[in-house]
Amino acid sequence: MTSDAFSPSRAEPASMTISSPPDAAQAAQAADATSARLHAVRAEIGKVILGQNRVIDLALTSILAGGHALLVGAPGLGKTLLVTTIGRVMGLDARRVQFTPDLMPSDILGSEILDEDAQGRRSFRFVAGPVFCQLLMADEINRASPRTQSALLQAMQERHVAIAGTDHALPRPFHVLATQNPIEQEGTYPLPEAQLDRFMMQILLDFPDLQAERAMLLATTGTTQATAQPVMSADDVIAAQHLVRALPTGEKVLDAIVRLVREARPETTSSDAIRQSVAWGPGPRAAQALMLATRARALLDGRLSPTLDDVAALAQPVLAHRMALTFTARAENQKLEQLIDGLLGHLG
Template sequence: MTEDAALVGEIEALGERLSLARASIERRFIGQDRVVGLVLSALLCGGHALLIGLPGLGKTRLVDTLSTVMGLKGNRIQFTPDLMPADILGSEVLETAADGSRAFRFIEGPVFCQLLMADEINRASPRTQSALLQAMQEREVTIAGQHRPLGAPFHVLATQNPIEQEGTYPLPEAQLDRFLVQVDVDYPDRAAERDILLATTGVEEAQSEQVFTDAELLAAQTVLRRMPVGEAVLEMILDLVRACRPGEPEAGAQVGESVAWGPGPRAAQALMLTVRARALLDGRLAPSAEDVAAMARPVLSHRMALNFAARARGESLSGLIDNVAAQVTRVEAAA
């Protein structure tokens, strides 16, 4: 069997396992197929996800279900203004042994896990938010001069309430850029909400089953990075990211007039990975232009911002990204 044929077999087998995982998740998290796909994409890419949605839409339930289905050790932190970095990372305590000797012992904080839910992350102070920066980027923390590695794999799924701004601290751009995707969790449609009522208000609820182990998820992340990406899709990703930066030759008039700052190279890296994940979840062997357009908003919306004039005109960042993505994919398809 050739190397290419072996890779095709691995991709197809992984796609079947992912279909089982998706079905298991959707037994408890109903009617949010797009959200499930984006969060699974983040895990497959080895990244983190920022979930933005109103209270009561099942964000906590989703993370709990993911922990079960993907076989990951999960922890949850409820962020509050008085939360301290040590409450996340852990701390050293002085202990006295039976012989009277004293020594420091490190007690791990909740960040030492594989799937961390940072609930209402913008309620914590900037000092506490920064405690996650090193963990999210380097998969380790430094405490008392010692580097302590985190679990493998390690993923952060953070939530934000988009309407509650009192007593919150907006995440700085440096930390937002650490999230692979931003996932907007909307209300379910009527049929899905009916299914939710029937599934969750009876005597027993449907339970999700484990489909992956942590080792299998790590192997899946390796398979995804081996997935081929065509030259046309690669150029489309570059064109899209560069077209969203004001001042670049690829940027159009709307971007130049409306965007305060654009996405950096990490956005292109994120697109390169997430288009593969979307194709894999759909059972395809390689990503297409449709995947680039579909992942543009989740990857770019938290990595760029409108200027004051554009906001005053009532322009939408998501609408601008959709317009640029449609233009880029249309031009590439014509070429």
């Protein structure tokens, strides 16, 4: 392994590939058409969501890769508006559930009710809950009880819901964008590590810069407000997700992903900092998520193959929530993001 294996300046795709579509010309044509649509998607979302281009790209990358994302940010940063706008622009049926301590699993998944027809015959009928949509916003997911959290996270993983012994398939595509408020933690139920692993990414929302906040102020306090128009359909999204899985991946990118994930684990790392400061690291699911996310980012950027730049850009959103600091590291105010950056810059 070389120390510059993950250097962001190394942007050229490797010549050798692990996988390639059966018809390269046809795949390239499909990728060009999809990239053009995705460019229009970003432009439409950008009309409504100002100053959050990085967050928009990460959320789209997560969806294109077939995953779910956890949005972490202070109130008022537009998390709800982001999800509804993405749903509208991508042609997805989007719904929102406000998580509270008294929310029950049946409030999300649905339940069976006893019906009586005109002849007086009684039978049970399934009433679907809000999870039966294509894009679900789980607002403040850490305010619900662990039982309710587990019900949603099981649906996220299995893509179906079992009610009274009967399986009900969720729509396709199905994605969850959950939110957490990092400031107000009183009365919350933090997600366990095993459940955090169900999210492909954890996306941190920062406050917009001066110019973006000024533009936001002018755009939202006038007599008219910008609206986004649909650009894609649900079928287009599914086709794009299939295309992501067909994109070729270079040997260098594949090796970089595997080495990075292994170096982030205290059991397999060669880094003293990781061994001393990390209690546990990412599992194999992290490598799978990073592989798909790098391909999705490449397609979003109009490229046919991911590069080491994609690995470096997505390492923190994909890995940080799958790692935990030791008690000593937390006491010393160490940050996982800094440790991951250290792996990217000095892997050797």
